[in-house]
Amino acid sequence: VPELAEVETLRGQLEEEILGEEVLGVSVFDSKLRGSEVLFRGRVCAVKRHGKALVLTLEGGDVVIRLGMSGRLKLGAPERPPRLTLRFPGGEIHLIDRRRLSSIGPLGGLPKGVDPLLGDPPLVWDSSRPVKALLMDQDFLLGVGNIYASEALFVAAVDPFVPASRLSPEERLRIFGAVREVLLEAISLRGTTISDWRDLYGRPGLYQERLRVYGKEGRPCPRCGSPIRRRVLSGRGTWFCPSCQVQ
Numbered sequence: 355v356p357e358l359a360e361v362e363t364l365r366g367q368l369e370e371e372i373l374g375e376e377v378l379g380v381s382v383f384d385s386k387l388r389g390s391e392v393l394f395r396g397r398v399c400a401v402k403r404h405g406k407a408l409v410l411t412l413e414g415g416d417v418v419i420r421l422g423m424s425g426r427l428k429l430g431a432p433e434r435p436p437r438l439t440l441r442f443p444g445g446e447i448h449l450i451d452r453r454r455l456s457s458i459g460p461l462g463g464l465p466k467g468v469d470p471l472l473g474d475p476p477l478v479w480d481s482s483r484p485v486k487a488l489l490m491d492q493d494f495l496l497g498v499g500n501i502y503a504s505e506a507l508f509v510a511a512v513d514p515f516v517p518a519s520r521l522s523p524e525e526r527l528r529i530f531g532a533v534r535e536v537l538l539e540a541i542s543l544r545g546t547t548i549s550d551w552r553d554l555y556g557r558p559g560l561y562q563e564r565l566r567v568y569g570k571e572g573r574p575c576p577r578c579g580s581p582i583r584r585r586v587l588s589g590r591g592t593w594f595c596p597s598c599q600v601q
């Protein structure tokens with residue numbers, strides 16, 4: 355699933371390739387995206403990101419691209435049939451999406467959370483929900499999904515299952531700092547490729563080689579050597595060290 359680090363990677367690459375360029379044409383090959391072609395009008399004035407969503411500001415207005423579970427954008431020849439193709443003077447950009455869950459629409463309906471790279475830590479953590487579930491709530495923090503929530507809580511040495519309201523102010527700051535640290539490190543490595551993710555040029559990310567706990571059940575904790583454990587939280591796998599991360 356493209357999270358903040360993957361979408362930010364794409365945003366920076368798109369900015370280099372299409373900022374100031376004019377959309378010459380749009381072809382839609384997926385009935386789910388029919389009608390979105392009319393949104394792409396004029397030149398690209400800005401390439402922005404809102405959490406996990408890409409926002410292209412065109413002369414004709416803003417277009418929000420949500421990549422869903424497996425969506426990505428590819429410059430040049432696509433490896434599989436695209437769902438949509440944008441033509442620019444310098445080449446074509448294709449939306450590839452194996453599971454067809456991506457969507458394209460006008461500005462609106464965006465979540466209200468704080469961007470961990472741009473904003474200050476949220477002030478209100480008053481939730482009885484486990485902290486990991488709160489971190490993944492897009493109306494609390496933007497762009498954090500299962501991978502980066504698991505990794506950040508390990509870096510902060512906080513139990514993913516502890517109710518958020520029980521965290522001390524110091525722990526909250528430590529978690530927010532860890533989220534930012536993990537995301538910046540992942541952006542510098544073009545994100546995490548577990549299955550579908552590739553960057554604009556078709557290259558996998560490299561952060562999967564740095565993962566400390568995500569998907570590491572039974573492997574030794576990089577800090578203390580205890581076997582990493584996996585438990586399900588809100589239907590999602592959650593990996594943690596039972597000695598470093600349990601209060």
Ligand SMILES: [Zn+2]
Pocket residue numbers: 575576577578579580595596597598599
């Ligand atoms: Zn440990």
